[in-house]
Amino acid sequence: MLDAGFTIAEKHQRRPFLKNNEKSTRYLRQVALPEIGRRGQQKLAQTKVLVVGLGGLGSPAALYLAGAGIGRLGLCDIDRVEESNLPRQVLYSHEDIDKPKVEAAKHRLTAYAPELETELFADGFTEAEPSDEILKNYDLILDCSDNQPCRYLINRRARTLGISVVYAAIHRFEGQVAVFNGRGGPCYNCLFPQKSNTAMVPDCAQAGVIGVLPGIIGCHQALEAIKIILELGESLEGRLLLFNALNLDVRKLKIPEEPLCEVCGTETKAESEQISKKSSGCGSISASELRRAIAGDESEIILLDVRQPEEYLLERIEGSVTLPLDELDDRIESLDKDKSYVLYCRSGARSRLACERLVSAGFQRVKNLTGGYLAWSAIEPV
Numbered sequence: 001m002l003d004a005g006f007t008i009a010e011k012h013q014r015r016p017f018l019k020n021n022e023k024s025t026r027y028l029r030q031v032a033l034p035e036i037g038r039r040g041q042q043k044l045a046q047t048k049v050l051v052v053g054l055g056g057l058g059s060p061a062a063l064y065l066a067g068a069g070i071g072r073l074g075l076c077d078i079d080r081v082e083e084s085n086l087p088r089q090v091l092y093s094h095e096d097i098d099k100p101k102v103e104a105a106k107h108r109l110t111a112y113a114p115e116l117e118t119e120l121f122a123d124g125f126t127e128a129e130p131s132d133e134i135l136k137n138y139d140l141i142l143d144c145s146d147n148q149p150c151r152y153l154i155n156r157r158a159r160t161l162g163i164s165v166v167y168a169a170i171h172r173f174e175g176q177v178a179v180f181n182g183r184g185g186p187c188y189n190c191l192f193p194q195k196s197n198t199a200m201v202p203d204c205a206q207a208g209v210i211g212v213l214p215g216i217i218g219c220h221q222a223l224e225a226i227k228i229i230l231e232l233g234e235s236l237e238g239r240l241l242l243f244n245a246l247n248l249d250v251r252k253l254k255i256p257e258e259p260l261c262e263v264c265g266t267e268t269k270a271e272s273e274q275i276s277k278k279s280s281g282c283g284s285i286s287a288s289e290l291r292r293a294i295a296g297d298e299s300e301i302i303l304l305d306v307r308q309p310e311e312y313l314l315e316r317i318e319g320s321v322t323l324p325l326d327e328l329d330d331r332i333e334s335l336d337k338d339k340s341y342v343l344y345c346r347s348g349a350r351s352r353l354a355c356e357r358l359v360s361a362g363f364q365r366v367k368n369l370t371g372g373y374l375a376w377s378a379i380e381p382v
C-alpha cells in the first residue's frame, strides 16, 4: 500500500462525479473495477491535478486524466503550437498551429470530457506563477516539462508546499518516471543535484525524439497519478523507472535521500564534516590529494562511484567504476581485499557509508573522497 502521507487530502468541496447526467455510462468500465467503484470515481472527480508542460508528455497525460474523470486540470504552458510538435503532441491538430497551447488543449480536452474543469496558466511555471495560493489548491503536480531549470523549480516549490510530483523525462530512446512525495523522501534534486549537474540533458529540439516514446511515458505519469489518488497498488514513490524503447527493458532504481540536498536535506555541511571526522575505520582523501595520487600514477587505486547509475552516466571521475551503494552488499565478494580503494558519491555522505561497510567486511585500504564529486569538480582544471 501507499505511504499514508500520500493520501490526497479531502480538502475540496464534494462534487458529484456525474454532474449533468446521473445516468451517464461514461465511467461504467472504470467503476466496474472493484478497486475503483463509485467511491473511487467520486474521488477522481474531486481531485485537481496541475499539468506543467503540454508537450509530448503532457498531451497523453492530460488526455488520459481527463478520460479518467479527474475533476479539474490546471494547464500550464507558455508556448504556442508549432507544426513540428504535432507528431507527438496528440492534443493538437493542424488547425491549432500558432494557437497558445493552453487554449488549444482546453478546447480539445473539454470537447472530449465536457465535465472537466480547467484552469489555464499561459505564463508557464515560474517563481511567481501559479501563485502559492493557487498552487496549494492542487492535489498533485505532473512534471511534464522539457527542461531542467523548470524541473528544479517545480521540485522546490512543490516540496515547500508539500505537494507530490509525478516526474517524467525522455532522452533519445529512454524514458524515466519517478514520484516525489511532497512530504518526505527523496526529491528531484536528490536524484540530479543542481550544482553538480552542469551537463544538462538536451531537450527534444536538440536531441530528437520519436513521438511514441513520450506517449508511453506520459501514460505512465497519468497512471501513477490515478494510483496515488485512489491509493492503488505501489506507487513509484522514491524510485526511478527507466524504460528503454529499443529493447523494452524496464528497470526500477531506489533513489537515495541526500542528507545534504539543498531542497530536502536534513544535514548541514558542517554536520556532515563532523560525522565524517567521527566515522571510524575508514580514512579520507581530499580532492587535491586524489588528483596528485592519480597524476603520480598510483594506478593501483580503484575509484568506486557509489552513486546511482544515472548520476554516473551524467558525469563521473574518469577511470572510476560504478558500484551503487544499494548493490554493494551483493557485490562485495567480487572486490579484492588487497587492493586500494577510493570511494566517492556526490558530496561524501553515501560513500562514507559504503567505506564503513567495506572496512567492517575486512578491507584495510579504503578511503572516502571528502566532499565527493562536488569537491572534485570544483578543483578540476578548466
Ligand SMILES: [Zn+2]
Binding pocket: 186, 187, 188, 189, 190, 191, 258, 261, 262, 263, 264, 265
Ligand atoms: Zn532532495
